[in-house]
Amino acid sequence: MSDSIQIGLLGLGTVGRGVYRIITGNGENIKRKIGAGLEIKKILVRDLNRDRGIDLDPGKLTTRIEDILEDPEIKIVVEVMGGIEPTLGYVSAALEKGKSVVTANKDMIATCGKQLFALAEANSADLLFEASVAGGIPIIRPLKQCLAANRITQVIGIINGTTNYMLSKMTGEGSDFEDVLREAQAKGYAEADPGSDIEGYDAARKLAILASIAFNSRIVLDDVYVEGITGITATDIAYAGELNYTIKLLAIAKETDEGIEARVHPTLIPVHHPLAAVNDVYNAIFVTGDAVGDTMFYGRGAGEMPTASAVVADIMDAARDLLRNVPGIISCTCYEEKPVKDMGAVESRYYIRLQVSDRPGVLASIAYAFGDKEVSLASVLQKQTDTVTAEIVLVTHKVREKNMREALEIIKHLSSVKEVSNVIRVEGE
Structure with a gap:
């Protein structure tokens, strides 16, 4: 088996502690699975003296990102700080130096994923982010x-x-x-x-x-x-x-x-x-x-150990790629440019709750307004709220959002309608 692969950890909050616990507690099992040990060499923190509730060599802690970025022995950088700044700069610098990056940062990936993948590909480095969505659930x-x-x-x-x-x-x-x-x-x-x-x-x-x-x-x-x-x-x-x-x-x-x-x-x-x-x-x-x-x-979908589980699994994948000398093999899969559908063109069923005057003809006027915009009603519930007001709950058949909005705009201005209390989409039939 090869020597241990050195890791730089950015952040030692909830998820960072979980990553440290898994790597130190399950070290032998991890080593047998990937063919090398994992060792956290340096951990970037804001406060060197804070009690973090784990048994930790204080010499591993640093407040200087350079201690991780400039260390040639550190091959994998693990980011669990969150946010975009200064995190994006740290991650970008790590990728530029050919270090593989594992992150749990949904904000950064959702906002800056394109540029980060380009950096990873240009420098033959892995960029892995399983923990950015749904914590410990593999997706x-x-x-x-x-x-x-x-x-x-x-x-x-x-x-x-x-x-x-x-x-x-x-x-x-x-x-x-x-x-x-x-x-x-x-x-x-x-x-x-x-x-x-x-x-x-x-x-x-x-x-x-x-x-x-x-x-x-x-x-x-x-x-x-x-x-x-x-x-x-x-x-x-x-x-x-x-x-x-x-x-x-x-x-x-x-x-x-x-x-x-x-x-x-x-x-x-x-x-x-x-x-x-x-x-x-x-x-x-x-x-x-x-x-x-x-x-x-x-x-x-969250929590210290479930999220850390996904992070460490990504670290193990990055380590395997390093051992096989194929970092960067998992590249960006956004190779097409498809249009995004306008919300007005989306089709759905709808639940609508209305407060209306309790008098004859009210439901007919509402149904007419819906029908005029090609909104078909599937079911109607009517509840008495007091002697002058009734509550009506409607569920529609599938209709375009644009038609629904236009129908509701008309209904809001009917003299018999006191309030459109809620509109919720219906899915999964």
């Missing part, structure tokens, strides 16, 4: 390798654990959004500023990465239509259950004749759909290929 490698013979037609997933936990609690207990958010923050599932999660942007960044790989065409964050879960109420969840649906924040990417759909939004899915049973902080990704059919990848 990047299956899309790039195991399912490579397929034409992937769709990728639909629950890829944000915070929002899935919140919607699961709201569904199971009838809790309100604000109460569940406070509970998620208290348990450490949601940040003090939860905007990236609850507004859907965390899932959108991950979807940009998945769609780029699945459809071999670069998708960036700005290509993804995004809605969060802040408008979902206990009332909507109760009505969804009455209609045999559950509400999930879904990341949806489809390849159509008109281009690639990439969207993140709350969605009603049938209770019998495999994704409907994915609860708590778990993630799941449903992939359809022309040869393999439907497949689903399920597990914990």
